Amino acid sequence: MSTDKTSTNAQKTDAQKTNVQKTKVEKTSAAKQDAPAVENPEAAAAAVTAVDPRLLVREQGLAGYVGEFKRKMRAGELGSIPVVVGLIIICVVFQSLNSAFLSAENLSNITITMVGTGMISVGIVFVLLLGEIDLSVGSVSGASSALAAVLAVNQGLPEWLAILAAIAFGAVIGALHGFFFAVLGAPAFAVTLAGLLFWLGFMLQTLGENGTINLDSDGLIGQLTTYNFSDIAAAYGLAAVVTAIFFLTGFLGNRRREAAGVPSRPMSDLILRTALLAVVSFAAAFMYNQYKGLPLATVIFLVFLVGTDFLLRRTAYGRKVFALGGSVEASRRAGINVTAIRISVFAISGGFAAMGGLFLASKIASANQSAGTGDLLMNAIAAAVIGGTSLFGGRGRTWNALLGVMVIVSIQYGLQLESIAEPVKYMITAGVLLTTVVIDSVTRKTQKTAGRA
Amino acid sequence: MTRAPVRHHAPPAPRVTSPAKLVRGAGRNYPPTFLHNLPPGQAAKEMVHVSATPVLALRGVSKRFGAVQALTDVTLEIHAGEVVALVGDNGAGKSTLVKTIAGVHPIDEGVIEWEGKAVSVNKPQDAQSLGIATVYQDLALCDNIDVVGNLFLGRELKKFGVLDEVEMERRARDLLTTLSIRIPSVRIPIASLSGGQRQTVAIARSMLGEPKLVILDEPTAALGVEQTAQVLDLVERLRERGHAVILISHNMADVKAVADKVAVLRLGRNNGVFEVKSTSQEEIISAITGATDNAVTRRAARTNAEVKK
Ligand SMILES: Nc1ncnc2c1ncn2[C@@H]1O[C@H](COP(=O)(O)OP(=O)(O)OP(=O)(O)O)[C@@H](O)[C@H]1O
Ligand SMILES: [Mg+2]
Numbered sequence: 001m002s003t004d005k006t007s008t009n010a011q012k013t014d015a016q017k018t019n020v021q022k023t024k025v026e027k028t029s030a031a032k033q034d035a036p037a038v039e040n041p042e043a044a045a046a047a048v049t050a051v052d053p054r055l056l057v058r059e060q061g062l063a064g065y066v067g068e069f070k071r072k073m074r075a076g077e078l079g080s081i082p083v084v085v086g087l088i089i090i091c092v093v094f095q096s097l098n099s100a101f102l103s104a105e106n107l108s109n110i111t112i113t114m115v116g117t118g119m120i121s122v123g124i125v126f127v128l129l130l131g132e133i134d135l136s137v138g139s140v141s142g143a144s145s146a147l148a149a150v151l152a153v154n155q156g157l158p159e160w161l162a163i164l165a166a167i168a169f170g171a172v173i174g175a176l177h178g179f180f181f182a183v184l185g186a187p188a189f190a191v192t193l194a195g196l197l198f199w200l201g202f203m204l205q206t207l208g209e210n211g212t213i214n215l216d217s218d219g220l221i222g223q224l225t226t227y228n229f230s231d232i233a234a235a236y237g238l239a240a241v242v243t244a245i246f247f248l249t250g251f252l253g254n255r256r257r258e259a260a261g262v263p264s265r266p267m268s269d270l271i272l273r274t275a276l277l278a279v280v281s282f283a284a285a286f287m288y289n290q291y292k293g294l295p296l297a298t299v300i301f302l303v304f305l306v307g308t309d310f311l312l313r314r315t316a317y318g319r320k321v322f323a324l325g326g327s328v329e330a331s332r333r334a335g336i337n338v339t340a341i342r343i344s345v346f347a348i349s350g351g352f353a354a355m356g357g358l359f360l361a362s363k364i365a366s367a368n369q370s371a372g373t374g375d376l377l378m379n380a381i382a383a384a385v386i387g388g389t390s391l392f393g394g395r396g397r398t399w400n401a402l403l404g405v406m407v408i409v410s411i412q413y414g415l416q417l418e419s420i421a422e423p424v425k426y427m428i429t430a431g432v433l434l435t436t437v438v439i440d441s442v443t444r445k446t447q448k449t450a451g452r453a
Numbered sequence: 454m455t456r457a458p459v460r461h462h463a464p465p466a467p468r469v470t471s472p473a474k475l476v477r478g479a480g481r482n483y484p485p486t487f488l489h490n491l492p493p494g495q496a497a498k499e500m501v502h503v504s505a506t507p508v509l510a511l512r513g514v515s516k517r518f519g520a521v522q523a524l525t526d527v528t529l530e531i532h533a534g535e536v537v538a539l540v541g542d543n544g545a546g547k548s549t550l551v552k553t554i555a556g557v558h559p560i561d562e563g564v565i566e567w568e569g570k571a572v573s574v575n576k577p578q579d580a581q582s583l584g585i586a587t588v589y590q591d592l593a594l595c596d597n598i599d600v601v602g603n604l605f606l607g608r609e610l611k612k613f614g615v616l617d618e619v620e621m622e623r624r625a626r627d628l629l630t631t632l633s634i635r636i637p638s639v640r641i642p643i644a645s646l647s648g649g650q651r652q653t654v655a656i657a658r659s660m661l662g663e664p665k666l667v668i669l670d671e672p673t674a675a676l677g678v679e680q681t682a683q684v685l686d687l688v689e690r691l692r693e694r695g696h697a698v699i700l701i702s703h704n705m706a707d708v709k710a711v712a713d714k715v716a717v718l719r720l721g722r723n724n725g726v727f728e729v730k731s732t733s734q735e736e737i738i739s740a741i742t743g744a745t746d747n748a749v750t751r752r753a754a755r756t757n758a759e760v761k762k
Contacts, residue, residue: 253619256619257619257622260619260620260622260623261623262619262622262623262626263640314615314616315614315615315616316609316611316616319598319602319606319609319616320607322595322597322598322602323595323598323602323606323607325597326595326596326597326598327593327594327595327596329593330592330593330594330595330606331595331606331607332557332576332577333555333557333577333587333589333593334577334593334606334607334608335577335578335581335607335608336606336607337578393597394595394596394597394598395597
């Protein structure tokens with residue numbers, strides 16, 4: 001077997017070496033026919049041989065797309081499919097139990113409620129990409145909202161300023177945790193566990209004697225979760241714009257790739273994706289317009305999801321975050337400033353925790369002692385993992401946070417409609433989390449055998 | 454041989470014609486590079502010009518890991534247009550020496566001179582900015598990132614601050630093609646490549662940019678016949694273009710084929726520098742083993758000793 005390989009290799013080498021001149025002549029004439037611009041036929045010939053004959057080249061068109069999809073399924077590259085299937089199952093089950101579940105009002109409320117936890121979860125995705133964990137996000141969100149409330153209500157600062165201060169506060173706390181982890185080398189787990197306790201204490205201290213600061217429900221923070229764009233054009237317009245931008249970027253990207261001669265996705269692929277996105281976004285817009293209109297909270301959440309996805313997958317910064325999740329030593333040798341990236345990721349996590357805290361405070365129109373406690377931290381981490389972010393670093397997207405938090409909040413609302421008590425809710429959420437982690441591990445195994453993990 | 458269809462939408466030819474563009478630089482149009490396909494064997498003889506000041510000189514370099522004195526008072530000089538082979542037994546300190554030059558492990562004592570001036574190389578960025586490209590023995594690639602991403606890791610091409618994936622992919626394909634590197638796709642994660650394929654990606658990675666000194670730590674150890682030949686050709690092309698190369702290898706045939714000088718390390722110390730042309734393989738091997746005899750006579754001596762017992 002191995003001798004076979006060696007001998008064919010040797011033959012190839014011989015053939016290539018002795019035939020360089022010959023190939024040159026032959027290939028020039030051959031290449032002339034279809035591409036007169038060829039100046040370097042040798043390299044062009046190499047371009048042909050450079051494609052591994054064992055590579056299963058995808059067919060063009062829709063058939064190829066379906067084939068690729070099937071192959072991916074078999075290889076365990078499930079991506080977001082399990083959680084989407086899970087969401088559909090959740091909807092079917094709760095809808096059959098109570099027809100109010102899929103009502104515009106309930107769905108609208110779910111998508112507003114999920115923003116608080118979802119924002120925190122976005123920060124968690126960043127930290128998980130490094131292969132680390134941030135246990136402090138719950139407390140940091142509580143502390144930040146307490147700070148915003150004190151500044152806005154007790155100190156009389158304008159609310160926008162209080163919001164900015166709270167977010168900056170969260171980011172600085174995160175950076176501080178990052179400093180202990182990245183510069184002093186303390187384990188992130190321990191540092192953020194200390195942070196969890198410290199910032200919980202800080203919040204209780206800040207809120208002072210009576211423990212609750214009521215927010216002006218018509219103020220900026222209050223409006224975060226109550227304002228809706230009631231004009232039906234808003235929701236439909238946003239859906240149209242999002243679909244159009246998605247299609248255009250895909251289309252222009254494909255054109256550029258074709259012009260540069262690198263493989264691109266077939267047009268049918270792009271059309272299929274765009275159609276899918278259009279169906280989902282217009283259905284959502286229709287649903288919102290049945291109730292109070294497009295909620296501000298959802299729009300903000302979407303803006304941050306798009307922004308962070310862009311940051312992670314389209315910028316050098318994001319590439320560095322992924323690289324660190326893959327191999328710290330390789331990143332260091334590639335000249336990446338490991339310390340700076342680590343600190344910045346924890347700062348991002350802290351900043352998103354603060355934003356999440358503001359949305360959660362807005363929902364109850366107050367900053368109180370229970371903010372950031374209870375199952376908030378666990379839900380934020382579970383959302384990231386349920387959505388498909390790997391706990392081992394280097395794999396995941398911020399959209400995972402959206403999908404995951406949708407699952408968790410849907411279950412909460414569904415159980416509430418059924419008036420099922422808190423204990424059962426915990427147990428069911430635990431079951432979902434365990435299921436996704438098991439699916440993750442099993443698909444990872446499949447991916448290993450398919451050479452993709 | 455069956456060839457899979459190439460999924461080029463446009464004829465690939467015009468791009469392949471400009472290998473100069475493969476090389477990263479501030480400007481889009483970098484001067485032509487070694488990637489030009491020179492007629493085989495032509496330039497090899499005439500273009501070797503060794504300058505007076507060495508590109509890199511190590512003077513009295515020592516490095517210690519806890520209780521292990523990995524390097525003691527090591528001296529080494531490499532000139533432009535010169536291939537220096539660094540040889541020595543396992544654990545002799547070759548990789549450690551490479552890592553001190555590359556800034557992975559800062560030196561404890563001694564001086565590193567770059568083009569005649571003493572420099573401090575404390576982190577990999579320092580070495581990179583001097584123009585040192587390194588292929589490590591323990592590969593430094595990120596498993597979760599695809600081939601293109603790894604090739605450009607830490608020096609991504611950007612357009613308005615956004616990653617220019619198309620351009621990076623195009624250059625990556627051209628580079629791999631020019632180096633005759635065969636991998637299934639440039640968009641699959643490194644994790645799904647074989648050991649040798651990873652090695653070729655790591656080598657290709659060091660060829661991006663315009664390094665003045667290329668360090669290859671056992672680059673051919675995991676490679677097949679064709680790929681080994683390619684790497685050796687590549688080393689020659691680097692020399693022809695006036696780059697300095699440090700090549701670490703346990704394969705004396707490879708060393709004799711491409712190196713100008715052989716520097717021997719033994720137990721972390723210099724054990725002689727030899728001109729390849731005027732030195733026999735036996736002399737080098739005895740310097741490596743630290744004896745005047747060679748492996749055969751050693752074995753003979755050992756069996757003799759056993760017989761005596
Ligand atoms: N990071 C490290 N920490 C501690 N000791 C190390 C480290 N790296 C290398 N050493 C020690 O330094 C010595 C030289 O190792 P090095 O890797 O340089 O050998 P080498 O010449 O490259 O060997 P090989 O031919 O097997 O690659 C060895 O004794 C090794 O144990
Ligand atoms: Mg070594």
